[in-house]
Amino acid sequence: AQSVTQLGSHVSVSEGALVLLRCNYSSSVPPYLFWYVQYPNQGLQLLLKYTTGATLVKGINGFEAEFKKSETSFHLTKPSAHMSDAAEYFCAVSRINNAGNMLTFGGGTRLMVKP
Amino acid sequence: EPEVTQTPSHQVTQMGQEVILRCVPISNHLYFYWYRQILGQKVEFLVSFYNNEISEKSEIFDDQFSVERPDGSNFTLKIRSTKLEDSAMYFCASSDGLAGTDTQYFGPGTRLTVL
Numbered sequence: 001a002q003s004v005t006q007l008g009s010h011v012s013v014s015e016g017a018l019v020l021l022r023c024n025y026s027s028s029v030p031p032y033l034f035w036y037v038q039y040p041n042q043g044l045q046l047l048l049k050y051t052t053g054a055t056l057v058k059g060i061n062g063f064e065a066e067f068k069k070s071e072t073s074f075h076l077t078k079p080s081a082h083m084s085d086a087a088e089y090f091c092a093v094s095r096i097n098n099a100g101n102m103l104t105f106g107g108g109t110r111l112m113v114k115p
Numbered sequence: 116e117p118e119v120t121q122t123p124s125h126q127v128t129q130m131g132q133e134v135i136l137r138c139v140p141i142s143n144h145l146y147f148y149w150y151r152q153i154l155g156q157k158v159e160f161l162v163s164f165y166n167n168e169i170s171e172k173s174e175i176f177d178d179q180f181s182v183e184r185p186d187g188s189n190f191t192l193k194i195r196s197t198k199l200e201d202s203a204m205y206f207c208a209s210s211d212g213l214a215g216t217d218t219q220y221f222g223p224g225t226r227l228t229v230l
Contacts, residue, residue, distance in 0.1 A: 032215040043119060044158075044206065044221035051216040090158065094215035101146065101213050102171060105158040 002027045002093050006106035014114045019078040021109045023065075023091030026072065032094040033074040034103065035065055039087045047089070050074065061085070086113045117141040119222035121207050127228045128197055136192045136225045138207030146170070147190045148208040148219060149182065158206065164190065165213060197229045 007022040025031055032051050036044040048059025055067040061084075065076045074091060091106040120139045128134050140147050149161040163170040164182050179195045190209075194201055204226050208219040 034218075036221070041124075041223060043121075043223040044208075046218050046220070049216070049218065092158075101148075101163060101210060101215055101217055101219065102160045102173075103150075103158075103219060104160070105150075107157050 002031065002095070002104045004091050004093050004104055004106035006089075006091050006109050008109055009107060010110045010112065012112040012114060013081045015083055016080050019063075019076070019081045019085065019111065021076040021089050021091075021111065023074045023076065023106055024072050025074060025091075025093045027093060030069070033065075033067060034092040034094065035059065035063070035074075035076050036090045036092060037087045038090065038108075044090060047076070081111075081113045083113050083115065086111055117220075119207055119209055119220050121205075121222035121225050123225060124223065125226045125228070127230065130199055130229055131196050134194050134197055134227060136194075136205050136207075136227070138190045138192075138222055139188050140190055140207065140209030141211075141220055142188070144209035144211050144220070146210045146213050146217075147182075147184070148210075149192045150206045150208065150221075151175070151203040152206070152224075153200075153203040161192075163213075170213065194227075197227075199229050202227055202229045 003026045005024045034049045035047040048057045050067045058064045088110045092103040122137045147164045152158045162172040162176045181193045204224045206224045207222040210217045210219045
């Protein structure tokens with residue numbers, strides 16, 4: 001069974017500071033990994049995903065994440081936070097085979113950006 | 116940009132009543148999903164649907180739940196006899212493939228409150 005753990009349900013940073021949101025996964029096979037963002041009253045929007053190939057993945061809005069197999073991690077970073085980054089962020093893992101496309105989510109991290 | 120829409124945004128119902136949550140997936144997508152998020156808990160997979168039948172379902176998706184694509188655009192989730200514990204945010208999603216690498220596009224959710 002797959003699982004995802006996001007350390008820190010709430011993270012607060014100052015505008016311009018580094019954003020680091022942590023995600024660790026558990027999977028018996030190499031996973032496909034996703035980060036989604038949810039702004040208030042909106043759906044989950046894909047930020048980026050890792051499938052195969054380069055382990056550093058760049059996404060929208062200046063975010064990137066690095067897949068580290070040895071650490072079973074897929075942390076999300078952004079060098080400089082902007083007020084508009086305030087939202088809830090979800091890490092998710094998908095199956096490796098094509099039996100279905102069920103996403104398993106972490107608990108989410110609410111990012112707050114202080115002026 | 117195409118998006119998944121859901122109606123209503125908020126549904127209040129009495130315990131034991133039937134509810135139907137509606138979704139309009141992205142028009143060229145063939146795979147459809149329902150997830151739910153109980154307040155304070157993780158987003159959980161309920162069911163995936165393709166070619167007018169369920170592809171996969173979780174153990175949450177018991178006999179009180181059903182899904183349907185009644186026409187060429189809508190995708191619905193029916194809860195036959197609601198329970199207090201069905202109170203949650205329900206998300207619809209769609210994708211153009213069923214592989215683990217395919218991105219699921221989420222709607223804004225329907226908040227179901229069972230009294």
